[in-house]
Amino acid sequence: MNLLFLTFVFPLIGFLLLSFSRGRWSENTAAAIGVGALGLSAIVAAYVIWQFNVAPPAGGAFTQHLWTWIDVDGFTPTFTLYLDGLAVTMLGVVVGVGFLIHLFASWYMRGDPGYSRFFSYTNLFIASMLFLVLGDDLLFLYLGWEGVGLCSYLLIGFYYSERKNGNAALKAFIVTRIGDVFMAIGLFILFYQLGTLNIQALLARAPGHFQVNDFWIVLATLMLLGGAGGKSAQLPLQTWLADAMAGPTPVSALIHAATMVTAGVYLIARTHGLFELAPGILHLVGIIGAVTLVLAGFAALVQTDIKRILAYSTMSQIGYMFMALGVGAWSGAIFHLMTHAFFKALLFLASGAVIIACHHEQNIFKMGGLWKKLPLAYASFIVGGAALSALPIITAGFYSKDEILWEAFASGHTYLLYAGLLGAFMTSIYTFRLIFIAFHGEAKTEAHAGHGIAHWLPLGTLIVLSTFIGAWIHPPLAGVLPESVGHAGGGAQHSLEIASGAIALAGILLAALLFLGRRSVATAMANSGPGRLLSRWWFAAWGFDWLYDKLFVKPYLLISHLLRKDPVDKTISLIPAMAKGGNAALSRSETGQLRWYAASIAFGAVLVIGAVVAAAV
Template sequence: MNLLYLTFVFPLIGFLLLATLRTRLSENVAAVIGVGSMGLSALTTLYVGIDFLQNIPQGGSYVQTLWTWMQVGDFNASFGLHLDGLSLTMLGVVTGVGFFIHLFASWYMRGEKGFERFFSYMNLFVASMLLLVLGDNLALLYLGWEGVGLCSYLLIGFYYFDKANGEAAIKAFTVTRVGDVFMAIGLFILFKELGTLNIQQIVSLAPQHWQMNDPMLVFATLMLLGGAVGKSAQLPLQTWLADAMAGPTPVSALIHAATMVTAGVYLIARTHGLFLMTPDVLHLVGVVGAVTLVLAGFSALVQTDIKRVLAYSTMSQIGYMFLALGVGAWQASVFHLMTHAFFKALLFLSAGAVIIACHHEQNIFKMGGLYKKIPFVYACFLIGGGALAAFPFITVGFYSKDAILLQAYASGHTDLFWAGLLGALFTSIYTFRLIYIVFHGKENGHAHEIHGVSYWLPLGVLLVLSTGVGAFIHQPLEGVLPAFASPISEETKHFVEILAIGTGLVGLAIGAALFMGERRIPTALANSSIGKAISRLWMGGWGFDWLYDLLFVKPFLFIAHINRHDVIDKIIGLIPRTVRAGNELMVVSENGRLRWYAASVALGAVLILGVVLFLQMSRG
């Protein structure tokens, strides 16, 4: 376990090498550094994980303090790493899935301008996420939190020569910064009230310092929730995620599967002791997740970009994790976080393979019939899509989503349960739509076969993990996160299971009825006036961009416009103008004429004598 620090040091070294040697490296060397650093990090995680599970420390956690990071007065923040069952689970997801994404990227990005720059950003992204996960105090966690935000900006805007990509990166950076400000306020409150930012000390001191539903604690947890919804793209800060598809496809896989969007779920799970003392805020977490997953499901139904369909599905699946947190299904939430990483990475990397095969085409209606050209990718999409739609028994998504729905029902939050069930229905419909349009029907574009071990190996491993095999991976969360408290009878279990399976199968049947054949019903709906209006609304993510533009952007621009001739600015501007005028006046006197200088000296002497005489007379 003493090698824990190497998990983030290896990708950090990879970043430094790639960033400093950038143009002097060949693509092969850059790929070896970028992928190799992630491979070493994953192997270190495997070694540390085995050592931890075989020799679980007293108290169930291991702390490695590297140095004292900050010390000001009574404030002391260490650069320390905290390893327990939760951080080990996250560590495995980030390094394991992250490695396969890096390996796939070495194939996908081959020949792209900025190949070395891309891998330097990717390595820094993973290093930042590992700091976020392993930090034993909220200051270090926040450092990783901000590092992830910076890297998302760099990677989403990787193709910066296209203005739209730059705007998407700025949007992601700006929207997530709003959440980051909320989170920072929460940290300030916790430090002011408890005198520490150490996470374990905060959780243990909170019950001693506050009563249940204390207003100050409620405010602090609301601020933490604000940070979580920003990073995890939940309402009302979800608008950045769909536009983040402007980045290269491996970036989308890394953001959606292994890193950034899971950070909010991890934050709430890590500070669960605080949320348990504010049950109303905890219920709000579940409501936010439920509303987000339903709205995102509607939007995914009408998207035409293969990556945007998957983006809205991510928003929806993270919503399930928030819903689970809100009903106290802590372990089920983290379980779904892990399974989602498997099948969402598989889907995004498979989408990248489709895009390469179709000559960088992303419109699903310009594809079709691809199962003949790329049968292996088709199989990956079937398994990944099946896991997304929670196809029963043979896919990993069924086990984690079923656990969430079961515990939501057993907790008595029937409103959240039915919202989750409605989201499952939409998921099955849009998943069938995506797979059928892309891989079946008439071929609407030219596609070619694709080859390469760094293409099929990551997909093959993730395909296996996305089947029921992935559900057998044990998460050591006992004693770290509370077990589900409400009793569950066998009758309840079977009722919810049958209902969940039936809902998923009904969704697939509806998808088949709507999108197989000539698609008369969806075509008629799309061409009607009401259908066009609804499609525009869902296509634009329910108009949140328009609303924020109206509420925030336009008022700001209006104030800037009317204040462009600010009086205060003009008054302050008098100072440099006065100095400049004095300078110009003195320059006139410097003309190189001897008589002018002599007259100036004489005039100065007369003025000085006059002042002296005036002072003498005034004293007398």
């Protein structure tokens, strides 16, 4: 396990080599470095995980101190790697899924003028995410936290020549920065109260320092929740995620599956001991997740862009993870994080294959009839869509999502259970709406299937992992996270599994009735008055962008307009202006004429005498 540091050293080396190459290397060389760096990292990660399982470290955690970052008056944050069951799970997801995405990207990005620049950014993205998940100190974690934010900005705006792409990148950067400021405030509070930012020390000291619902722990966890909500695109900081589809499709897969949006879930799980001291905030986590998953599900129902549909599905699935965290289903949240990484990476990569095959067309209503022409992409969508919809028994998503639903029921939060079931129903509808419209019906475009190992190997691997086989890889979280409340479910749990499976199947059946064939019923519903209103409202994602524009953007622009000439600066400028004016007036008195000087002296003497006399009286 001493090789753990190499997991992020290799991507960093790849980033530096590709950055300083300035695009002068061939695509094969750039791909060899970009993909090879992740391949080496994946090999090291596999070896470390194998060692961790066959010879567990004492205490269940391995610590590797690299160096002391700062040492100022007792404040000594370090670059120390911490590997326990939670970090092992995240390491496998980030590096394993990240490698498959890089391999696919080497095929997808061929011919792009920014080929080597793309891999330099993605290598840095992976390295930053590894800092985040392996950091033993919240300041080290925050370094990785900001690193993934920077890389998301660079990759979302990768095609910067188009203004809309730059705007999408800027939007993601600004919205997530809001959450980052909240998180920084939380770190300040924790250090002020507990005197450290070392995560294990915080978890050890907090119960002895804070009473349950103490003001400072409530405020600190609320600030951490703000940071987590921003990174994981949860209400009210969710608006950036759909626009992030402006980046290349492998970037979307990275953000949604291996990095970025899972960071918030990891942060709350890693600091679970703090949130348990603020049960009100923990409950708020669950409510935010439930509301987000329902709102995102409705928004996905009416989207026409294949990637935006998947983006809203990510928002919804992260909502399930937040809901799980909120009811104390810590293991369930991380389990769903892992399975979601498998099937969401599969769906995004398959959507990339469809987009390339259809000459960069992304509107599903301009596709159709693709199942014969793109059999691998079709199989990927069927398996990935089934896992996303949590079809019973055969998919990985079923096992992780049903664990969350059961924990919501067992903890007594039945309204969260109902939100989860409603979200499951909508997930089946919008997922198979996408599949039926894009892959069935009349063909509307010519499509050409992709070829090569970099195309089919990632898709094939992720297809396998998205089935029940992926659910066999259960995160080693025993002793790392608290036990959940609802393990021994018995008949009640089986009944809930049957009900949720039936709901998923009912959603698929309804999608088939509405979107297979002539789609006359769906068209009539969409063209009705209420249908048009709801479609516009949901298509605009409930109007949050419009609301934020009115509440924040327009007032900011108004203030900027009013201050465009900087009145404060102009007020201060009156002082030098008065001095210059006085100097100019006195300079005019220097005429060089003797009579003027004599008269001035006499006038001044009269003024002085008058002033003295007035003062004496």
